Amino acid sequence: MVADTRRIPLRVSNKKAYVWDVDDIAVIRSQHGICGILTGTLPHLSQQNAFLGIPLVLMPEEAVYLIENGVATFVDDTRAHIQPSTSELKQWNADQQENIKQQLALAEIKTTKDTTSGRAMSEEAIRKRKEREEKKREKAARLAAKADGPNALLAPTLEVEAPKVDAAHISPGRLSSSTVPYTIVIPALSSTFEWYDPSKYTYTTLGDAKTAGIWDYPATLAERARCGVFRGLKEKGFFMGGGIKFGGEYLVYPGDPLRYHSHFAASVLESPIASLRPMEIVAHGRLGTATKKAHLLCGWDDEKKEVSYLSIEWAGFG
Template sequence: MEQPPQQQQLIRIANISGRYLVFDPDAVSALRRRANTNGTLVGTTPQQPTQNIFLGLPIELRPEEVDALVRAGVAYVVDDVAAHKSALLSLGPDERRAYIGSLRSRKLAAHKVFAEMTAHKASVAATKANKKKRDPGASEGGGGGGKLDGSSAYSRNSQVTSLGVTPTSSVNYVSPDAYALPAEHNRDSERGALCQFMLSNGYYMTPGLRFGARYSVYPGDPLRFHAHFMANEYGWEEEIPILDIVGGGRLATAVKKAFLIGGREPSATRPDSALPSVRSFSIEWAGM
């Protein structure tokens, strides 16, 4: 007898100072697979806080993406600051000791990894030094090089002893649904309808600033496809400057894309869902 499929777990989105962040790597993967949502990597490492090329977790989501995810029943939003304050203040002596013990065990594991790396580098350096000694043409400076390698290995060992561990997630210490915000908390009836419309039709969207638009729209995962549209959203009664249409259309055509504009129809919703009804137009520039 086939077992019924397990209900998919809702994705937790942390609201911190008005920014929507996802810290859990499993949740990030689920967003990409199930909800056509990539987000933007904004995290950096404590060891290299000035890096600005290769960022990591958490990912940041735009407010309209969060609204679309909540409407689709894929995610929920929590007040992460209040949840952490409540969890930390409610910790008893036993919980505090368990938390400190877990940090110490993770620190020991990190020490072991660094010690193995240092031992491997030291053995490679010693092997090279022995080869130089066996070489009749090698100078006496070769032995000094080996000593320098050993001293550098010692300095690395001393650095390992002062290694600290910074937890990247507090999922084991904070209740996932604590201080969950109501679904209407981030709902905006004017903006975000185009984003919800495109996501619900299977498109992926990323910030489109590099192409002079609000969104870059992809037919699939951005790691596999190029963007097909440069998209801007306008209000239903908003006047669109003709220079925006001409400039957007020419630029999009120059980079082998189409310029897409759209907006929410007033007082209209799609009959098959709670998402608003959206009218969209695709513009391409054709030379005379």
């Protein structure tokens, strides 16, 4: 158990556990050695997949470890979102439009003050401005004269001043003014507290979450073995990541993967006396050596709830 009584919410959707708060992500990584995988697209880098953001998706073993240690709690994210009524949506929309109007009014007042109290234009700047305006009027007159001829449909159109935008008809994401752009903050629909209430759909144990139908891991011997091996390595101080690219269930790091390379690629065996074909042992040893790792065979004893370890490294002969 941890000293902090607050449990980190793991929001479960389709039996996958997600962490959405960056502070929670920092806590489980720095204090509990749980890394997970960032899967969200960054707003300003939406066309790449090298640098990702929230949410953080956890391996099932990581979620089980946090729940059993009293660090986190499961939240049924689907049921926690309450469907608002039509009247509530209308009221929310009216409040949103009023908020937009207020923000626009404050922005225009600030712009007016900045303009009147700003730098006074010199006489030379005023003269140049008048010259530019005169040239624009002359150009407009020439274009108007051309538009009277037979090629009137091909003549360029005149630029006119854009009308002021009515704040009541502004669509979110396309807010603008005739002269000065304003940044308007519009709260997301799901951020309204009244429409998200996880208190009735929070589960602190695996049994409660299984009864509610949102979580059923571990359910088989293989899954229990993975959870047991994960816990055993965690209690030895290791960090774990996915190891499928290196022929195992986990990559085992001596510290945070941002600072260290992995020392082992770990495979989980459902029994400490499980049989292995000679070619499997050779393949694990050669692959581990090729990637500068030792391969770790982890045998789970489901009766004793213990793990035995055997490392394999490739060696030359003769």
